[in-house]
Amino acid sequence: MDNHIKVPQGEKITMQGDVLNVPNNPIVPFVEGDGTGPDIWKASVRVLDAAVEKAYGGQRKISWMEVYAGEKATQVYGENEWLPQGTLDAFDEYLVGIKGPLTTPVGGGIRSINVALRQELDLYACVRPVQYFPGVPSPVKNPEQVDMTIFRENTEDIYAGIEYMAGTEGAQKMRDFLVNEMGVTKIRFPDSSSFGVKPVSREGTERLVRAAIQYALDNGRKSVTLVHKGNIMKFTEGGFRDWGYDLAKREFGGVEIDGGPWLQLPGGIVIKDVIADAFLQQIILRPAEYDVIATLNLNGDYISDALAAQVGGIGIAPGANINYVTGHAIFEATHGTAPKYAGKDVINPSSVILSGEMLLRHLGWTEAADLIIASIGKTIGQKVVTYDFARLMDNPTQVGTTAFGDALIANM
Numbered sequence: 001m002d003n004h005i006k007v008p009q010g011e012k013i014t015m016q017g018d019v020l021n022v023p024n025n026p027i028v029p030f031v032e033g034d035g036t037g038p039d040i041w042k043a044s045v046r047v048l049d050a051a052v053e054k055a056y057g058g059q060r061k062i063s064w065m066e067v068y069a070g071e072k073a074t075q076v077y078g079e080n081e082w083l084p085q086g087t088l089d090a091f092d093e094y095l096v097g098i099k100g101p102l103t104t105p106v107g108g109g110i111r112s113i114n115v116a117l118r119q120e121l122d123l124y125a126c127v128r129p130v131q132y133f134p135g136v137p138s139p140v141k142n143p144e145q146v147d148m149t150i151f152r153e154n155t156e157d158i159y160a161g162i163e164y165m166a167g168t169e170g171a172q173k174m175r176d177f178l179v180n181e182m183g184v185t186k187i188r189f190p191d192s193s194s195f196g197v198k199p200v201s202r203e204g205t206e207r208l209v210r211a212a213i214q215y216a217l218d219n220g221r222k223s224v225t226l227v228h229k230g231n232i233m234k235f236t237e238g239g240f241r242d243w244g245y246d247l248a249k250r251e252f253g254g255v256e257i258d259g260g261p262w263l264q265l266p267g268g269i270v271i272k273d274v275i276a277d278a279f280l281q282q283i284i285l286r287p288a289e290y291d292v293i294a295t296l297n298l299n300g301d302y303i304s305d306a307l308a309a310q311v312g313g314i315g316i317a318p319g320a321n322i323n324y325v326t327g328h329a330i331f332e333a334t335h336g337t338a339p340k341y342a343g344k345d346v347i348n349p350s351s352v353i354l355s356g357e358m359l360l361r362h363l364g365w366t367e368a369a370d371l372i373i374a375s376i377g378k379t380i381g382q383k384v385v386t387y388d389f390a391r392l393m394d395n396p397t398q399v400g401t402t403a404f405g406d407a408l409i410a411n412m
Ligand SMILES: NC(=O)C1=CN([C@@H]2O[C@H](COP(=O)(O)OP(=O)(O)OC[C@H]3O[C@@H](n4cnc5c(N)ncnc54)[C@H](OP(=O)(O)O)[C@@H]3O)[C@@H](O)[C@H]2O)C=CC1
Pocket: 100, 101, 102, 103, 104, 105, 114, 313, 314, 315, 316, 332, 333, 334, 335, 336, 337, 338, 339, 347, 348, 349, 350, 351, 388
C-alpha cells in the first residue's frame, strides 16, 4: 500500500482455513471506475450502506477505502500509472473489494486493466448470475425462464495477451517457428498475419469446473453445462470439455448417463456439454434447459452480454471475480464504461448495486443482500426505471441514476 490510499477506521477481512472471517466493520477497497463509473458508484454506495444500516441497525457497517485504477490512477499517481502496485497490494491485503468499469482501447494502447486485475490476483472464476426481475422489458417471450449462473474461466485463453502484430519481429519469429520448425502449411497469408496464442490448461479448467459444480451443489441447482468449441479447437476447448468431465467423475462421483458423455452426480445434478454456437441459439429457444454454465474466457465474455440481454440488458448484469482457495474476490458489473453517458446521471446503476449485493452475500450478510433484491423487484414493479428500461416500457416513470438509488432506498 502507499500514501495515496487513506485507510479508514475498520478491520480486515481474513481467511481462516476455507472460511472468511468478517468483522462487523470490514474495510472494503473500491475503484470508482472510468466513464459512467463515478455516476454509478455514487448511487450504489448509498444503496449498499442503506441496506446494511436497515438490516443491522448500526451493528454492522462497511468502511469503504478508495483505491485507484484506470484514468483516475493516472491523475492521482501520475502519467502511465494505470494500475498502481498500491492498488494491487490493497486488494491482496483486504481480500474482498469492488470495482467500477475501466476503459480499454481497441487495437494499440494499454492492455485491459480489468483483465490484469483478475490475472494478478489469480481471480480464476468470473461468476455472473443472470436472473429475471418481473416487469423488466425483454426481447424474448419468456424471460422468467432464464435463470443461469455463468462460471467464466478468468485467467487463461486468448486473454493471456500473447499476440504479435503482423509485420513485427515477433510475428515473423512466430511465422518462422510455425512454418520451419512445426511444419505448418495452413497459414493462408503468412507474411501479413498477426498471431495470438490460446493457452488452456487442465489445472485452469479443473479449478473453474470444480467451482461451478460446487456452486451447483451448494445452491440446489439442476445441471452444469460445459460450453466449448471443442469440435474446432480440439486440444484447447476440447480439452476443457474432457478435463471437465474427468473432474466431475473423479472428484464428484459422476457416472455416465446412457454410455456418456453426460454424467449424473449422486444427488441428481447432470453434467452436460454443448458446442458454443449451438448454445447461443438454445439459450434463446430453450433457456429453461440451462442452469449453471462453465466455460472458457472468451466464450464467457460473449455469453455474459448475450444472456444479460434476455433479462433486460447489461444495465442489470452483476458479477464477481473470485479465487475460492485464497478468498480473494473483486465484485464488478458485466458492462463497461458506457462513456457517452458519463457525468449525465442517467445510467442504470443496477449492475453495480447487484454486484454489491453479491458482495454482501459473500460476506454472509444475507439480510442486507435480501433487502436489495426485494427493493429492486419492488421499484421495477412500480415502473420506476432508468432510460434503458424506460424506452422499452409502456408508461414508465423514467428517473436518473441518483433518483433510482433514492427509490431503492425508499423501497427497502
Ligand atoms: N469490466 C469492465 O470494466 C469492462 C470494461 N469495458 C470497457 O468499457 C468501454 C466501453 O465499452 P463498450 O463496448 O461501449 O461497452 P459498454 O458495456 O460500456 O456499453 C455498451 C452499451 O451497453 C449499454 N450499457 C452499458 N452499461 C449500462 C448501464 N449501466 N445501464 C444501461 N445501459 C448500459 C449502453 O447501451 P445503449 O447505448 O443502448 O444505451 C451502452 O452504450 C471499453 O473501453 C471497454 O473495453 C467493457 C466491458 C467490461
